[in-house]
Amino acid sequence: MRTLIAGVDGYLGWALALRLLSKGHEVIGVDNFYTRKAVKEVGSDSALPIGSFHQRVRGLPKDKFSKIAFYNVDVTDYKRLKKVISKYKPDSIVDFAEQRSAPYSMRSRSTAAYTLSNNIVGTLNFIYAIKEINKKIHFLKMGTMGEYGTPNFDIPESTFVEATINGKSDRIITPKNAGSWYHWSKVYDTDNLIFANKVWGLTMTDIMQGPVYGTRTNDITSEALFTRFDFDETWGTVLNRYCVEAVLGVPLTPYGSGGQTRAFLSLEDSVTALSLLLENPPPDGGYRTVNQFTETYSVMELAKLVRDKASSLGLNVEIKSVDNPRVEAEKHYYNPERKVLPALGLKGPTKNLKDEVEIMIKDLLPYKSRLEKHKDVIAPKTNWRA
């Protein structure tokens, strides 16, 4: 199996590459190192030290090293992107190469415009490259559970859903209601993919993924193999941020009352899920929507869980809510369906979330002095309303 991973230098991209190589698969990596630059831009850095991409690849054992190729390509550069895809004709393409931060997208007009046009054009380029090179290439889009917002209906794990509107029934695209330009850009990717699937019969897996947490997977067995780990307000996700706060001994900072419930999964389960979806593609011309998560928690529940685990490790931290910088419901219904991944074999979380938090804190503790340098980039400064 040959997979092209766009954004192979990122948190998920590198972890997935390692997993696929461990399974004996071939990987074609593509990245423009945008995230490295963008994280520096906000004055932050990966909590865990990572070498350059080339250093990391050179650190791989020979059998893996021989199965990975790499190209420094910006996916909005259609000509160069198409060239790489034409050369390798992968079985599947996984697209992590989008601007992935909601706060970044909300910072200014120009970051909003960049997020929308970069993400939409990137995905459009994959659509056209696949259509022109080989319509059977399976495309995996990394969407987000945030595309749905927090609806009062159970979030179905399907591209379309039956809805009754003013007494008439119709099959509609599963309703979305996003909460940032970033999240909307993902909705627009979804709609564009549904349209491309309808008109050209392209084969799609649309992954609605919840926030991912964790410092490692089973493949990350040494410091040389670390994947990046962000914790600042712009690039870090909530549970990862909490763990860094715990290590630093500063209060854990849920936004607002903390009742916001989201669908989480560990990095280990994320790469397991992605491998399962790659190894089990939909039929040619199929469109498969996957809610990729294992458990739901409110962000306050997670804060308490991290506080208690930290305490059992001798770290005393308190919880101190901060004004919610986002425009989002803090009390709401939340019930996403979850059946595609269990049917493929990912029944539930591989590891108890508490155990994973313990591993994270232990992994981060040796790097406390690295984190100290970036203490001031954790509190939210980007306000949705500003």
Added chain:
Amino acid sequence: MRTLIAGVDGYLGWALALRLLSKGHEVIGVDNFYTRKAVKEVGSDSALPIGSFHQRVRGLPKDKFSKIAFYNVDVTDYKRLKKVISKYKPDSIVDFAEQRSAPYSMRSRSTAAYTLSNNIVGTLNFIYAIKEINKKIHFLKMGTMGEYGTPNFDIPESTFVEATINGKSDRIITPKNAGSWYHWSKVYDTDNLIFANKVWGLTMTDIMQGPVYGTRTNDITSEALFTRFDFDETWGTVLNRYCVEAVLGVPLTPYGSGGQTRAFLSLEDSVTALSLLLENPPPDGGYRTVNQFTETYSVMELAKLVRDKASSLGLNVEIKSVDNPRVEAEKHYYNPERKVLPALGLKGPTKNLKDEVEIMIKDLLPYKSRLEKHKDVIAPKTNWRA
């Protein structure tokens, strides 16, 4: 009342400017003359001769000439756009400045990317300019009835709608299902405006307009005041194209079986509707969705109507369907709601469609030799499936 019209050099833009000036209102026009270039690019021209924008403005009577200003600005150039809005602080902004052709958007990867990013970034720029200059500026977005596709439910004239999904009820954004990158770009504008309204309380009128037909309005009283009139496969709309075919004596060309039903209105009624919406804005912070049309017809019904009217004028034309280049249902339910404009005073079509077709054919006949030069750009060449 002071209105900024973006795309003031276009079919609707110029006609609306004339109407607002006739009513004694002030107009700030903005255009980058993109449509003039783009129509030339496909080897076509406006069926009715129009002077340069400056010639047209200089042809206005003094009382109108003194009430219109103009700036050659591309709305994706945020700095220059913001400067004009800051200078005039209009009561309202009407945005016609988007790539407006579905076939153009489907022609290639680069026209698709251009349509999506140009349209989305243009609207985003208006959002940010209004947010930064004066949140009370009323923004009118020209959307399209095509955003809805052809659903089995009655198309409500509302931003949100109650829907029952798997037994649970929720208020969702009125479902969309577009049929080209162009139509999707309009859906994305809608979603972005709904989000901006939610987060920043901007005041919006979202106009879902059907295809417009007609050569003139009550304000177009001489050749010097003509608005452009496109008829080629890329830039012309269906009824305008039929009338040109009738004048040329070539067969009328519905796509496929012609059962596609759409919601139409005349140019006269379009500018009347727009004036009513401008003079009667929603309350500050309101979001108003309008289905802007007066009657629904299938494209085959329209072809027959034009054939019969042409025949009564001594022009013998036949109807000859061409393979449908689009991916669309040719037999479907179609029942859009229409209550906002009737409540404001636009009860139905001002003129019978047959009478309007007669005026169009008579207006076009003197320019038959102009049209002869562009005979070969009428038949569809852009195929959705290609």
